[in-house]
Amino acid sequence: MGMQGFLDIFDIYLLEAVINGILLGGVLALLALGLNLIFGVIDVTWICYAELVMIGMYAMYFMVQYYGLSYFVAAPFTILLVAMLGAALHFLVIAPLLTAPPINQLLATGGVLFVLQSFATVAFGIDFRNLGIRLPVLAFGDMNFSYARLLSFLAALVGMVCVYLFMTRTFTGTAIRAISQDRQIMALMGVDTRRIYLITSAIGGGLAGLAACLLVLQYDVHPFVGLSFGPITFLICVLGGLGNFIGGFIAAFVFAEIISLGGLFSDLEWGYVLAFAFFIVMMFIRPAGLLARRR
Amino acid sequence: MMEQGRLAAWGIGLAALVALPFVYRDPYHLHILVLILIWSFAYTSWSMMGRFGLVSLGHGGFMGIGAYVTALLWNHLGVSPWIGIPVSMVAAGALALIVGYPCFRFRITGHYFVLVTLALSGIVLQVITATRDYTGGSLGYTPNRASGNKLLALQFDDKITWYLIALGVWLFGIVVWHWVDRSMSRYALEAISEDEDAAAAAGVDVTAEKLKITLLSAVMTALAGAIYCQYQMFITPDTVSGIAVSLQMVFAAIVGGLFVSLGPTFGAVITILLAETLRIGFGTKAVGWDNLVYGVLLVLFIIFLPKGILGSLLDRLKPQRKVPRAHEQEAVQIARPGT
Numbered sequence: 001m002g003m004q005g006f007l008d009i010f011d012i013y014l015l016e017a018v019i020n021g022i023l024l025g026g027v028l029a030l031l032a033l034g035l036n037l038i039f040g041v042i043d044v045t046w047i048c049y050a051e052l053v054m055i056g057m058y059a060m061y062f063m064v065q066y067y068g069l070s071y072f073v074a075a076p077f078t079i080l081l082v083a084m085l086g087a088a089l090h091f092l093v094i095a096p097l098l099t100a101p102p103i104n105q106l107l108a109t110g111g112v113l114f115v116l117q118s119f120a121t122v123a124f125g126i127d128f129r130n131l132g133i134r135l136p137v138l139a140f141g142d143m144n145f146s147y148a149r150l151l152s153f154l155a156a157l158v159g160m161v162c163v164y165l166f167m168t169r170t171f172t173g174t175a176i177r178a179i180s181q182d183r184q185i186m187a188l189m190g191v192d193t194r195r196i197y198l199i200t201s202a203i204g205g206g207l208a209g210l211a212a213c214l215l216v217l218q219y220d221v222h223p224f225v226g227l228s229f230g231p232i233t234f235l236i237c238v239l240g241g242l243g244n245f246i247g248g249f250i251a252a253f254v255f256a257e258i259i260s261l262g263g264l265f266s267d268l269e270w271g272y273v274l275a276f277a278f279f280i281v282m283m284f285i286r287p288a289g290l291l292a293r294r295r
Numbered sequence: 296m297m298e299q300g301r302l303a304a305w306g307i308g309l310a311a312l313v314a315l316p317f318v319y320r321d322p323y324h325l326h327i328l329v330l331i332l333i334w335s336f337a338y339t340s341w342s343m344m345g346r347f348g349l350v351s352l353g354h355g356g357f358m359g360i361g362a363y364v365t366a367l368l369w370n371h372l373g374v375s376p377w378i379g380i381p382v383s384m385v386a387a388g389a390l391a392l393i394v395g396y397p398c399f400r401f402r403i404t405g406h407y408f409v410l411v412t413l414a415l416s417g418i419v420l421q422v423i424t425a426t427r428d429y430t431g432g433s434l435g436y437t438p439n440r441a442s443g444n445k446l447l448a449l450q451f452d453d454k455i456t457w458y459l460i461a462l463g464v465w466l467f468g469i470v471v472w473h474w475v476d477r478s479m480s481r482y483a484l485e486a487i488s489e490d491e492d493a494a495a496a497a498g499v500d501v502t503a504e505k506l507k508i509t510l511l512s513a514v515m516t517a518l519a520g521a522i523y524c525q526y527q528m529f530i531t532p533d534t535v536s537g538i539a540v541s542l543q544m545v546f547a548a549i550v551g552g553l554f555v556s557l558g559p560t561f562g563a564v565i566t567i568l569l570a571e572t573l574r575i576g577f578g579t580k581a582v583g584w585d586n587l588v589y590g591v592l593l594v595l596f597i598i599f600l601p602k603g604i605l606g607s608l609l610d611r612l613k614p615q616r617k618v619p620r621a622h623e624q625e626a627v628q629i630a631r632p633g634t
Contacts, residue, residue, distance in 0.1 A: 114590030
């Protein structure tokens with residue numbers, strides 16, 4: 001193999017990494033959308049968001065592996081379950097703290113993170129588990145892509161489009177958007193904020209549930225799996241501007257590319273480190289987020 | 296009078312704490328005490344910035360750097376912890392400045408600050424795991440046993456020495472806490488936590504004040520990590536770094552009381568006794584149960600008792616809010632004539 005052959009292979013790996021980055025970006029964008037929705041509407045950050053995903057992954061695992069449900073039957077149940085978890089989280093933890101300093105709400109969800117992690121440890125043990133579904137690999141030219149990633153990307157896009165349609169085409173969606181613009185006035189206009197908050201939390205949970213259905217195809221589930229994509233989701237949201245849906249969407253793909261390309265040259269963990277370094281640099285350049293409106 | 300009484304109480308308490316291991320030698324109980332003192336120091340370090348509304352979830356990262364840098368320098372380069380610990384503290388301080396400066400310069404506060412620092416501790420955990428060829432990854436890491444001088448290697452076999460070291464470090468933390476409490480920086484930082492723009496308009500250098508307290512807090516946390524490593528002689532990424540450790544610090548400080556000097560210490564006593572009781576009660580089945588109880592308590596405390604146990608008790612004992620300074624007393628007199 002000559003120098004030319006080496007370069008060809010290198011380019012193909014690079015292209016493969018770029019495309020895999022885009023595919024990863026879909027799921028990250030889905031997670032960022034859920035977190036941004038909650039923040040934009042309720043002004044709360046769910047530190048435990050990735051742990052909700054973890055619970056959803058366990059739900060998928062048990063429904064598919066233990067009760068023999070097909071993947072596509074189990075998925076809606078998982079989404080529903082995590083959506084209910086999201087609503088419960090709001091009702092039990094956030095609602096009593098709505099008038100407290102914002103930092104208290106955030107720390108309380110940190111407590112929920114502990115609870116969910118240790119609940120999974122106590123209930124399911126610390127073993128790594130997977131669905132046992134091995135989806136075929138799609139060969140495209142010399143490049144290989146897993147169907148799991150392709151499916152995740154498409155499903156994540158569909159999920160985001162559904163949320164978009166819900167937000168723009170329904171009355172409830174319009175009310176949610178209105179509340180994110182002005183929390184005080186909408187209550188005076190006759191919108192029941194408590195109901196809207198609950199619905200938003202359920203949608204946020206549902207998005208986490210969808211992400212769980214997709215991530216469980218690619219990753220083993222264990223009680224601490226949330227820690228491997230939770231921090232990166234937070235960075236995405238901060239870089240995109242908390243509550244800014246489009247900023248989060250773009251930032252998700254930027255980060256996914258960095259992780260994917262960084263992983264090409266080294267371990268995946270170094271991709272995360274690279275993403276964090278990029279984040280610090282970006283804070284100097286655009287401190288209020290990628291798409292910040294100048295105040 | 297009040298001040299003298301307080302000093303006397305501190306003196307008697309300290310004398311009792313120093314005398315304790317010479318009277319009472321049960322190794323298990325001394326071990327628990329050493330752990331409580333080391334973690335109290337870490338929690339106190341966290342609360343030094345936490346009390347000013349600078350809620351950092353990155354302190355797990357600083358603690359991990361303190362522990363791992365010290366141990367790595369000793370094992371790979373043979374550098375004594377006496378040099379390794381200061382180096383690790385400088386490293387943690389440098390990281391605190393690199394992350395803190397853009398945060399403070401560009402007014403990244405509240406949610407944003409928490410999320411950035413949260414990512415920081417996540418990243419430190421990832422780095423320790425990724426460099427598994429050197430750090431042993433998630434399986435943990437053991438500093439080599441010293442063959443020669445134990446003092447040079449900062450490795451001691453008897454619990455009494457460690458108890459006294461931990462007591463000294465803890466006392467140092469409390470002294471620094473009071474030193475900050477009496478400094479001008481405290482007023483500046485309190486003003487900043489109330490309203491950054493107003494504080495800046497009043498002539499407070501917001502970025503510099505925040506950086507100073509962050510640096511101090513991070514460096515002390517690294518020291519706690521290094522001392523923990525030297526005492527336990529075994530560290531894993533999960534016990535000294537990462538989000539869980541950061542949240543544990545927040546939890547203990549909040550349960551004990553964020554705004555009183557002994558609050559974090561009180562929190563450490565409660566959390567470590569709770570964990571030990573659960574461990575003894577449940578045996579190996581306890582894995583996970585202690586954190587489950589922690590988590591539930593953290594949520595309940597934030598909802599029902601945000602000032603912490605010690606803070607609320609002190610509030611209950613004093614009907615009026617504590618008025619510590621003479622000029623503040625005058626201000627109260629003016630505001631409420633007749634009291």
